[in-house]
Amino acid sequence: MYIYLNGQIVKQEEAVISPFDHGFMYGLGLFETFRIYDGHPFLLDDHITRLNEGLQLLNINRVFNRLEVVKLLNDLLKANGLTNAYIRFNVSAGSGAIGLQTAPYINPTVIVYIKSLEKRNSMFEKKGQIVTIPRNTPEGRERLKSHHYLNNVFAKREVGDKLDVEGIFLTKDNYVAEGITSNLFWVKDHTLYTPCLNTGILNGITRRFIISLARNKGLRVEENFYPVEHLIEAEEVFTTNSIQEIVALSHIETHYFKGEDGEITAMLHKAYQQFTSSLWAMKEIGGIDDE
Incomplete structure (x- = not known):
């Protein structure tokens, strides 16, 4: 499978992040999980809004919009040959020095995970x-x-x-x-x-x-x-x-x-x-x- 990592579509086994990422060191990170049905990201605007509000609370300087995210998702769907999928949209604080940081994080790590998930009508x-x-x-x-x-x-x-x-x-x-x-x-x-x-x-x-x-x-x-x-x-x-x-x-x-x-x-x-x-x-x- 291919995933998205900081602006690039990469093979999942080749993805690398810094060991100094404060999402890893101190848990400073957020994620949204949602589904894509027939190429459509269901309730995407609501997920983006919650993500942006959370990032502001964590002092992570990154704001997403629908146009940017839809292009990213379409590229990811195309790379994996999917139209129905599970998405985990993950944003962590990015690299920092050892120790707790109070200054804003300006270079967060953005990873979008994907896997095939077909629609089903039954509950x-x-x-x-x-x-x-x-x-x-x-x-x-x-x-x-x-x-x-x-x-x-x-x-x-x-x-x-x-x-x-x-x-x-x-x-x-x-x-x-x-x-x-x-x-x-x-x-x-x-x-x-x-x-x-x-x-x-x-x-x-x-x-x-x-x-x-x-x-x-x-x-x-x-x-x-x-x-x-x-x-x-x-x-x-x-x-x-x-x-x-x-x-x-x-x-x-x-x-x-x-x-x-x-x-x-x-x-x-x-x-x-x-x-x-x-x-x-x-x-x-x-x-x-x-x-």
Whole structure:
């Protein structure tokens, strides 16, 4: 496979970065993962906006725009002969001296990873497992999609390599938080529930899109602090991320749900599929979550 590295399309085995990159040394880096459907980067504008906002917080002097990123992605797709793909768009601080730096980073390392990922119309179904390690709190005012993934790694080790299981974090105060690599939703009495951002979760792009979709479909959406008891009393439970889209949960521990037969879960999945090959930003459907 070919990847993008600092302005060049290179073979992945030939890619080299500096050992003094502060993304490697101190975790100063961000990434966005998203999918390309039939050559279209779904919700690209929203991913770029979140990336640019995070880079500003990390004092990394780099701003991306749609025109630049689309050209980069098209070159990468052409080099690999793909039209449907997984993308990880990674930006780290770049090289610096040993020690913590307060001055702006002006030469970040930009890497775009790609792999083939074909479209599928059916929905995944998994089991949920509540992990014992609590969700850590964000390093700053809000959780960034950053290189700081040790909490996720520990949780994944607890769950193991089973592909049909998603680990579910609780906060240190035992409120429902999010999945290891996903946001969490559940349906109860025709209302869609999801933990609020004040629990310390990532404000996922797909999370925001599902909230917008649900409200446009006339669903009531509630965001708050919820104990586990509220979750396990649900009729339907699903997780979301930009790669797996919507994943229905059949059960969590010994508590069973409708899984892929859930009416609201299936409705949202069908609506989601209608936009994947055309939508640049969720504002185009007329709604963004209030947070």
